Amino acid sequence: MKALSALLALLVFGAAMAQPSLSGQELVESQCAACHALKPEADRYRMVLREGPPLIDVGRKFRRGWLLKWLQAPEPIRPAGYLPFRYTVSEPNGDRIDAALIPSHPAVSEKQAESIVEWFFSQRQEVPPPATTNAEPQRGELQFRKILGCGGCHRLGNEGGLSSPQLETARVRLDAQWLRAFISDTSTWAPACMPKMALSPVQLSAVVGLIENTPETPSQAAKARTVQRGPSVQSAVPTDRAAMLYQLYCSQCHGVRGNGKGINAPFLFVAPRDHTSTEEMSRLTDEDILTAIQSGGRAVGKSALMPSWAGTIAGEDIRVLVGYVRSLSARSGS
Numbered sequence: 001m002k003a004l005s006a007l008l009a010l011l012v013f014g015a016a017m018a019q020p021s022l023s024g025q026e027l028v029e030s031q032c033a034a035c036h037a038l039k040p041e042a043d044r045y046r047m048v049l050r051e052g053p054p055l056i057d058v059g060r061k062f063r064r065g066w067l068l069k070w071l072q073a074p075e076p077i078r079p080a081g082y083l084p085f086r087y088t089v090s091e092p093n094g095d096r097i098d099a100a101l102i103p104s105h106p107a108v109s110e111k112q113a114e115s116i117v118e119w120f121f122s123q124r125q126e127v128p129p130p131a132t133t134n135a136e137p138q139r140g141e142l143q144f145r146k147i148l149g150c151g152g153c154h155r156l157g158n159e160g161g162l163s164s165p166q167l168e169t170a171r172v173r174l175d176a177q178w179l180r181a182f183i184s185d186t187s188t189w190a191p192a193c194m195p196k197m198a199l200s201p202v203q204l205s206a207v208v209g210l211i212e213n214t215p216e217t218p219s220q221a222a223k224a225r226t227v228q229r230g231p232s233v234q235s236a237v238p239t240d241r242a243a244m245l246y247q248l249y250c251s252q253c254h255g256v257r258g259n260g261k262g263i264n265a266p267f268l269f270v271a272p273r274d275h276t277s278t279e280e281m282s283r284l285t286d287e288d289i290l291t292a293i294q295s296g297g298r299a300v301g302k303s304a305l306m307p308s309w310a311g312t313i314a315g316e317d318i319r320v321l322v323g324y325v326r327s328l329s330a331r332s333g334s
Helices: 002-017 024-034 044-048 064-072 110-122 137-147 176-184 201-213 241-249 286-295 315-332
Strands: 088-091 094-098
Touching: 024 110, 044 241, 064 110, 137 201, 176 201, 241 315, 286 315
Parallel strands: none
Antiparallel strands: 088 094
C-alpha cells in the first residue's frame, strides 16, 4: 500500500510538472505538500512524520544556485533517507540500510525550478546571526567528532554517521548565516530530529568553521552500510506514540529493536546502551533513564555522545519514552 501511494504521488507530481503554466507557488502547494509540510502545525509530529522533511525554511536554508541545480538533478542528501527507520533492516550484526527502499526525488525543468526557487525565496525571513568568535580549525574537529558528537549522525569528509543530512556538500548547499543560526538554536526552525545544544560562541565558531572549510567530497551515500536485497517492506510509522518517539529519536543509535546496534553505532566512540538487556537495564531506575534522555549522558556519568533531548522532546513525551525504554528489556526476556 505504501509503495502504491508513493507511485500515485509520483504520477500526480509528474502530471503537474508537465504543466509549464503553473506558478512556483502553485507547483509547491499542489505537489510538494503531498509529502512535505509547508507551514507549522499544532502537533509538530504531523510535520515530522511526512514522507519528506518540512519545507518551511527552504528560502532561508539553501543557497539559491545550489537549490536551482538540485531541483533539476536531485541527489541524495540523507544517506539513510528521511526517517531512517523506514529503510532499516535489523540483522544480528547490526542494523543496515536497505537502499532499494529509499525513494528518489522527482526532477523538474529549468523553468519550473526557477519558478519554485523564486517563490521559496520570496518567503525568506532574515534572522540575526548568533554571537561567534575566532576558533582554531583543529578545535572544530575535536568538537564535531568527540565533544559534541555531531559526527555520530552526520557525515563530513567521508566520515561519520548515516542518519542525518550529510555535511560533505554543506559549504555549497547551506546558507552560511542560516547554518550558524540553526546550530545555535534548532528549536526556532522547522522541527528536526536533532537535539538543541547549548554551544558557546567558541564551540559554534569551531563547528561552523570546520563545516565551511572542509572541501566538498563526492557523495558516498552510505555504501559500506547499505544492503541491496530482494523485495522489502518499508517500515510504517508506529501508531503507538511511545514507539514512534523511540524510532524517531533513539533507533539511529540504539537500533530499531533497541539492541544498541543502530545504523550510527559503528561511528560512535562509545557503544550505545542495549535497551533489550534485562541485566543492563535492571541497574537503572526510571529516574536514571529520564535524566539520561532529558539531560544527556554526562548527567548520569556516561558518554557525552548521548545528547540532551530536553530542548527538542516535550517533558510529557520524555516520560512516555522512559516507559517504552523500560518495556524493551521486559519484552526481550534476555
